[in-house]
Amino acid sequence: MRKEWVKKENILMAAAVIFAVYFLMKIFGFFDYTHKFGIREIITDRDKDSVTAMLDNEDETVWGDAVIWNEPLAEPGEKIDIIFDGTRSVKGITLSGEVPEGIVISTKTENGDFSAVDYDMLAENSFSLKEDLNTDALRIQVPEDLKEGEYFYVSELTVF
């Protein structure tokens, strides 16, 4: 009987069971280390397809498409909210796409409102916050006093 229990079939099924446990743990978020910033959700004012990817600040990890299907004109005050699954230390954000001048970056305050933060431009559409933030949500917002004919399209974003 002991010899029968070490048959290959039983060993391979044990491996399958271990995999099944891993699979269930995976979809419950236990192995979420590829998403360094734990971005839980991105909420946008327009069709969510306009933000199709999230990048962690590692060249090795690249997700999503950079194909731009259309470049919508910006609406004043239009926003993208990035919700983390906990408090994160954030230094800045880089956007791919078309971003109007004067974009407003805000952080969520304790009372749930968003408060604007100062930033420097590292490069086109790359914004370094003047002070590191500990926050569980960021907002990128088109300014209310938008220049006419400006576009706002974000296909990818990086938090770093």
Added chain:
Amino acid sequence: MSRNLRSSKLFILFIVCTAAVMALYEILCLDHVIGYLDGKLYYQYLPEWFIEKNFSFYVKYPFGTALLESPFFIVAHLLTKLINPTNATGYGGLYEYAVGFAGIFYFVFGSVLIYKTLVVIEDTHQGEGKENRAAFITIVLLTLGTFLPYYATRYAAFSHIYTYFAASLFIYLTVKIKSGEKPGLSFLLGITAGLLFLIRNVNIVFVFFYLLTDIKDVKSKLKPKRLLFNVLGGLLVVIPQFIYWKRTTGHFILNTYSDESFSYLLRPKFYEIFLSDAKGILILSPILIFSFLGFFYIFKKEAPERPYAVAALFLTVIELYLTAAWWCWWLGGVYGVRAVIDIFPIMAIPLNAFIKTILYKRDEGEAPDSQKAFKPAKIIFIILCILFVYANLAFLLAAERGLLNETFTTWYELKRAFFLQG
């Protein structure tokens, strides 16, 4: 009724019912099939040639997919011209159904060929059919446990369901040739290899399945007469593509991906394509774990699949490596690592071996009560199959309802999908 005849009837019933459900889904739920991402580009040859009479049209994809879609396109075009000639533009209306039904047709045809392949492998080895029930279960698990149906319907305009069919045919012919069938099959094999190349140039690697089958017998495959038939068949199909490239670009042979590359050759994205929640083959279609585990069986000396083991392993590894090494390893804004569908006909072999061993193995000379050792494994296998099929169908339902970001799925989307939330 013999067990194998019962299996065949069940298989036919399953395939017919699945095709019917797919057709209903396309009629009732899909608003378009053609116009999404690459799908339109594969298809575009047809309206350009048949309607616009534009034979200078060029797109980076070869015209194999369009070739296989063409019979359905022609029927749709003729009907549209009869019913409402102003709509005969090549897009919308019946043309969408044409491509959709083409996907179902090639899913059915491909699945039948895989079933027949698995039966021939079993029959050849045993001298008489021994266990064909596993072949039926293999097809059921590939259909219900993976995203294959999604690519036979919603993404029918992509190349993968056509590669699924052509690869199934290629493997079936290889198995038939191996089992000593007519030499005329060598010509047909060549044609199928050419067709695979026409659908997607990288599919030429499938030739290695034939070359590596029964690897000690390479010499017979390289005999001049057989090789000549292979090559003639292949050239018959690919020469028109070369001529078309010459006409449209000035070059007979073309690297249509010259601005793209295998950026991760030395750092392939194996974790991402196997286990990431974004795209992981084993996360979105966990049933495939049994296919990978099945490789432990097909190398056994007495395994009927033994002649095909090296070929199957090589093709699986090379296809997944090429995907993991590609710059766009996620293969765009569509569900799952779609390139894996191309090797489902190959992965069916170890999957079938695994199912056969767990469910139906009977060691020679063992007393009946020794089967108790297998009972726990059998029960666990059935439970895991139910879990994995459920997970796959739940994920597909969520994808269909737009609740999964198909470019980049996340674990919390999969968790919500698993519990049918959202």
